[in-house]
Amino acid sequence: MKTNLTPIIAALTRQRGVRGSLLVDETDGVIIDATLHVGMKGPAFAALAASLYRKARLSADAAGLGGVTFLRLRATEGHVCAAGKNDMVLVIVADAHANIGLIRMEMLKALERVVL
């Protein structure tokens, strides 16, 4: 089902190397909107990414480092990036060779446009 957020999410997925992008509720890890390549397990991915982002946000806050603006997890076969706003987390999963600098910039721009 398309929502008014779908074009923003879909534009991120069109970036080279991006396998999927999701807007997730940070508190319960439920998908608000998503555009995923075939074969990606959306709900599981959303829950794990939201949990990771939430943990990072709470830990950084407890450590006196302020709010989290961006998170990037690099693994041997890909990247997970997340950026949050108003209890929502914008998450992407990308290939190992994706241009993360560009994706980061696009994610932060996209997050500015997300209004619920």
Added chain:
Amino acid sequence: MADEIRRLSEELARDPASPVYLQLGEALRRGGQLDLALKVALRGLERHPHEADAHDLLARIAVDRGELERAFDEWDMVRRIAPAHLGARKGMGYVLFKQGKYTEAQTYLSEASELDGEDETVATALAMVRVKLREAEGARGAQGARGAPGADPSTTSLEHIEHLEHLEHLSLFDEITVGGEHTALLLDATGLVMAGTYVTQDGRDVAQEIGAELSGVSDEARRAMRHLGLGDWSSLTVETDAAVVAMAPMRDDALLLVAASKAMPLGLVHRVLDRCAERATAWLKQGGA
């Protein structure tokens, strides 16, 4: 970076007298091309022998090459040419810190602080020096207590040296985390600090608190990667309002953590993380002591 170096090189080729050699030398230094950076700085100095920033650049290149004495001399030259040069005081303080001359380091860093009380790197470096001075003072106190009546002076002297050597884990990453612009910690599987320091501007070492809070994030990363099938995680970078924190898994479930100011480019933070990881791996292989 490569484009910037090319552009600066072309500019310098067009006008060899241009001060752009300072930017070019710095770009090469940051890119790890130290021999080229040195060449550019020396050629610049031939044309501008009384340019304080050129001597400052040469000093920073010398630090990266591990030539601390040369770096100190260059910064001393900077101080003579430009008595109010902040970087020279910071640099001389850093070299003396590396050489274990904490009292002298404190003098230069205090002078730097007087020149610019707002500079966070000076405040952090000064705080670290004061921590070291307190530790050395504590070690002397402990040695004094042990070496009370009847102790063999030669034995107490050796104990004193051994005690100080036990503090070396605090400075494991000092050569990499130059000038207090970033800091590195090595945490064990339970989040306890094994090496490194994290000193706040008011001189408190908060390594344990930071380590305990942030090490939990790596557990979450490990869990997520296991379920997502993206392979083993190699780094986790968290940008916050105040800092950039990068983490990497180490052997025996240890965790390396590098924190830097938000002003530091992300790519550079990752380079620092990689270098700290190499250092930590070697240290852990030696038994972590």
